[in-house]
Amino acid sequence: MPLVSSTEMFKKAYEGKYAIGAFNVNNMEIIQGIVDAAKEEQSPLILQVSAGARKYARHIYLVKLVEAAVSDTGLPICLHLDHGEDFEICKACVDGGFNSVMIDGSKHPFEENIALTKKVVEYAHSKGVVVEAELGRLAGVEDDISVSARDAQFTDPDQAVEFVERTGCDSLAIAIGTSHGAYKFKGEPYLDFERLQRISELMPGYPIVLHGASTVIPEFVEKCNEYGGDVAGARGVPEEMLRKAGTMGVCKINIDTDLRLAMTASIREHLQNHPADFDPRTYLGAGRAAIKGMVQHKIKHVLNSSNRI
Ligand code: G3H
Ligand code: 13P
Ligand code: ZN
Numbered sequence: 085m086p087l088v089s090s091t092e093m094f095k096k097a098y099e100g101k102y103a104i105g106a107f108n109v110n111n112m113e114i115i116q117g118i119v120d121a122a123k124e125e126q127s128p129l130i131l132q133v134s135a136g137a138r139k140y141a142r143h144i145y146l147v148k149l150v151e152a153a154v155s156d157t158g159l160p161i162c163l164h165l166d167h168g169e170d171f172e173i174c175k176a177c178v179d180g181g182f183n184s185v186m187i188d189g190s191k192h193p194f195e196e197n198i199a200l201t202k203k204v205v206e207y208a209h210s211k212g213v214v215v216e217a218e219l220g221r222l223a224g225v226e227d228d229i230s231v232s233a234r235d236a237q238f239t240d241p242d243q244a245v246e247f248v249e250r251t252g253c254d255s256l257a258i259a260i261g262t263s264h265g266a267y268k269f270k271g272e273p274y275l276d277f278e279r280l281q282r283i284s285e286l287m288p289g290y291p292i293v294l295h296g297a298s299t300v301i302p303e304f305v306e307k308c309n310e311y312g313g314d315v316a317g318a319r320g321v322p323e324e325m326l327r328k329a330g331t332m333g334v335c336k337i338n339i340d341t342d343l344r345l346a347m348t349a350s351i352r353e354h355l356q357n358h359p360a361d362f363d364p365r366t367y368l369g370a371g372r373a374a375i376k377g378m379v380q381h382k383i384k385h386v387l388n389s390s391n392r393i
Pocket of ligand 3: 167295338
């Protein structure tokens, strides 16, 4: 069974006003936890691999594990490179079995981002692979950020239109207040929905991507801390904000931190409760089960992507 293109997934998601979960994968247990949840919910999926994941697990292992997941579950799955920083890594993934890549030129000036993205789009499209790009800077948001600082950091709607037109990228990651990791907001969580609305209105039908979209689920943060961890003051994007974004043109919601927290919390708990246990299958199994439960909750209650196959 082949991988499924995110183009098909995004079209349906856009029309149905829901989002596809894009989950970062680094090993077999993470992949199995995610796909087992999606199978029960009959949800399409994007499994994404970062440069760090390729370094840790090695490219070929992750590709083969994802292929195994497709054969095992029969689910529509897209295999995506997350945050490709240059042409070379995108090419390696296009040539090496991925059907979607991200070129993240967001740290470069506008014209350089366009030139780099265009180069990746030309190569990827010639091989039937789609491209996500990024415009704007994802950084933690201070409570008292000024309007001018926000404008400098967040995605400019008119530039987004120009960027998509000139690069031909298939989806665009935008900055509206989310950020990576477990510490997203210093004060109250805030997303610039007016900006999202404006971008969606200017590009009707076009799939928008939200990075840094973990909720930092309090249950797992508390469990990490209860069982010997030190994850203080962590704060993510509230679920209701993600649900709202999913109805406004956001077709892909990226989740990694919540996977890490669910897995780590459950492994910490398991090892503390079973001090004599040293079989990796038992604690990795506990991590896999926690990921499955967490992803199933997201699919049902946040992404709204259940029964979309
Ligand atoms: O956006 C970054 C993802 O969470 C991947 O993180 O580069 O540590 O694999 P990583
Ligand atoms: P989180 O750190 O919020 O999970 O974001 C993950 C992400 O954007 C991967 O590209
Ligand atoms: Zn990201």
